[in-house]
Amino acid sequence: MNELRGNKSFQFICGVGTLALLFFMWENNVFSFLLDDEPSEGMESVSLATLVLTSVVSAVQFVGIISILIVSNVLKPLAEWTVDAVRARFPKVDAVADRIEDAIDVEKLTSVLNDLDERLRKVEATEDD
Secondary structure, three states: OHHHHHOHHHHHHHHHHHHHHHHHHHHOOOOHHHHOOOOOOOOOOHHHHHHHHHHHHHHHHHHHHHHHHHHOOOOHHHHHHHHHHHHHHOHHHHHHHHHHHHHOOHHHHHHHHHHHHHHHHHHHHHHHO
C-alpha cells in the first residue's frame, strides 16, 4: 500500500476521480445549501451534517478503492472487455485505435517512461536529503 501512495500515476488517477465526483456533485446542486444566503430549513442538524460528511468521505474512498483495483490489475479483465465493447460498437474509434497502436513503438515508449521514472526517483531522492 505504501508503494501506491507514492505512485504518481495512482495519485493522478485518484485526483481525477475525486475531481470528477466533486464536479458531478456540484452539477447536481449537492453543495447548494452551503452557497445559499437564505436561512436553512432543516440543514442545521448536527447528525445530518455528519451523515453528509460521512457520505462524501465514503464516496471519495470508493473512488480510491476503484483506483487501487484498476492499478492492481483486479479490474483489468473488465477494462479489456469494456475496450473491446467500445471498439465493436464504434468502428471509427476502432480504426483510430488501430492506427495509433500501429504508430506507437511500445518498447521505445516503455524505455522512455522507465528512464523518466528513474530520473524522477533520483530528483526525489536528492530533495529528501
